[in-house]
Amino acid sequence: MTTSAELFDLASRHIPGGVNSPVRAFKGLHRPPVFMERAQGAFLFDVEGNRYVDYVGSWGPMITGHADQDVLAAVRARLDNGLSFGTPTAVETTMADLICEMIPSMDMVRMTSSGTEATMSAIRLARGTTGRDKIVKFEGNYHGHSDSLLVKAGSGALTHGEPSSPGVPASLAEHTITLSFNDPEGVEACFSEIGDQIACIIVEPVAGNMNCIPPQPGFLETLRRVCNEYGSVLIFDEVMTGFRVALGGAQAHYGIVPDLTCLGKIVGGGMPVGAFGGKREIMQNISPLGPVYQAGTLSGNPLAMAAGVALLTKLQVPGFHDALSQRVNTLCTGLQERANAARVPMMTQSAGGMFGLFFTSQSRVDNFAQATACNPDAFRRFFGAMLDHGVYLAPSAYEAGFMSSAHTPEDIQFTLDAAEKPLPLC
Numbered sequence: 267m268t269t270s271a272e273l274f275d276l277a278s279r280h281i282p283g284g285v286n287s288p289v290r291a292f293k294g295l296h297r298p299p300v301f302m303e304r305a306q307g308a309f310l311f312d313v314e315g316n317r318y319v320d321y322v323g324s325w326g327p328m329i330t331g332h333a334d335q336d337v338l339a340a341v342r343a344r345l346d347n348g349l350s351f352g353t354p355t356a357v358e359t360t361m362a363d364l365i366c367e368m369i370p371s372m373d374m375v376r377m378t379s380s381g382t383e384a385t386m387s388a389i390r391l392a393r394g395t396t397g398r399d400k401i402v403k404f405e406g407n408y409h410g411h412s413d414s415l416l417v418k419a420g421s422g423a424l425t426h427g428e429p430s431s432p433g434v435p436a437s438l439a440e441h442t443i444t445l446s447f448n449d450p451e452g453v454e455a456c457f458s459e460i461g462d463q464i465a466c467i468i469v470e471p472v473a474g475n476m477n478c479i480p481p482q483p484g485f486l487e488t489l490r491r492v493c494n495e496y497g498s499v500l501i502f503d504e505v506m507t508g509f510r511v512a513l514g515g516a517q518a519h520y521g522i523v524p525d526l527t528c529l530g531k532i533v534g535g536g537m538p539v540g541a542f543g544g545k546r547e548i549m550q551n552i553s554p555l556g557p558v559y560q561a562g563t564l565s566g567n568p569l570a571m572a573a574g575v576a577l578l579t580k581l582q583v584p585g586f587h588d589a590l591s592q593r594v595n596t597l598c599t600g601l602q603e604r605a606n607a608a609r610v611p612m613m614t615q616s617a618g619g620m621f622g623l624f625f626t627s628q629s630r631v632d633n634f635a636q637a638t639a640c641n642p643d644a645f646r647r648f649f650g651a652m653l654d655h656g657v658y659l660a661p662s663a664y665e666a667g668f669m670s671s672a673h674t675p676e677d678i679q680f681t682l683d684a685a686e687k688p689l690p691l692c
């Protein structure tokens with residue numbers, strides 16, 4: 267039997283870092299990544315036959331569990347028709363109608379093949395619509411890897427950003443202003459100084475890429491107000507929160523209406539799909555209707571649309587998200603009780619079907635600085651011990667966890683029992 271470690275060595279010969287996306291590499295965890303062979307419901311099964319209760323769910327899409335029979339059936343039903351035509355198909359209209367029904371702020375929507383494409387396109391659309399170059403993002407928010415969004419706060423935080431990756435031209439990064447999440451005063455100060463130069467704000471309405479950090483009261487409201495006042499476009503990056511925090515996404519949960527919304531993950535049911543959309547008067551600027559160019563060979567792929575439509579349809583069952591949130595609360599409460607009993611400084615934060623574990627004595631984590639002040643070694647030890655006890659958590663202290671409707675009370679109890687073992691060590 268080939269082990270994960272052996273497969274990782276083989277993969278590393280021709281794949282940079284042995285992975286096709288960096289977070290999969292278990293970097294900093296002092297152990298090779300686990301190679302999975304199959305998945306079903308709440309479970310992953312690795313190449314050595316080990317079973318794991320999975321709280322990553324392919325980084326969000328598997329909200330009804332892996333290998334959902336309805337989603338698989340929808341894909342199977344189209345397989346024999348062919349995989350991709352490069353022409354319009356009726357199922358794309360079905361998807362667009364469903365998204366615009368589920369997220370009322372979206373009058374129109376354009377499909378892409380990833381969340382990165384969705385946010386990149388939304389930024390270009392905001393710039394093309396306003397004629398402005400500057401954009402505002404928040405430290406610790408991740409919106410995919412397009413150049414304008416791989417930027418950190420520069421020395422002159424309000425004047426220009428600096429690349430957060432080699433290969434991003436400084437001349438482009440300088441148009442991206444990076445502010446602190448949950449700091450409405452900082453947003454006010456920025457806009458009072460240069461608001462008329464700002465094309466858009468892009469924000470994760472619940473930050474899920476620096477662990478799990480919900481917005482504090484007033485933060486999203488401030489973003490909406492300054493965008494109205496200065497004519498900037500408010501973009502909610504709901505690639506992760508869309509259909510997860512609530513049926514209508516974080517915007518439904520918090521009652522803030524963005525101008526544009528970016529989607530991914532769940533919207534594709536596990537197939538490569540992203541989307542961006544919003545107000546008709548903005549979306550009509552997108553090619554071929556308007557001058558802002560945007561395209562994609564596999565955008566709206568019929569198989570992917572079938573998977574996404576099948577999954578989104580299942581989420582409309584009354585009470586789905588309440589039950590999902592209840593599962594998250596049961597897990598987080600149980601972990602907190604065990605950490606307290608073991609006197610381990612750990613606390614949890616959550617929003618709907620997503621959650622985060624923070625190894626810290628802080629009572630709340632509101633921003634990137636506080637998130638990075640947590641204990642990474644304690645996380646690494648806890649992660650490794652939980653993996654050894656059959657629980658697959660996100661392999662990074664700065665990622666959120668994801669619950670599914672396939673997780674049973676027994677699966678959550680199994681997870682809590684597993685946590686009893688390593689917590690004292692952390």
Ligand SMILES: Cc1ncc(COP(=O)(O)O)c(CN[C@@H](CN)CCC(=O)O)c1O
Pocket residue numbers: 287288289290325379380381382383385408409410411470474475503504505506530531540665
């Ligand atoms: C809020 C948000 N916006 C955009 C993206 C980028 O989406 P993709 O290009 O990976 O489909 C993401 C991608 N999320 C990461 C995990 N935090 C995907 C996992 C990975 O990069 O392998 C996101 O969370």
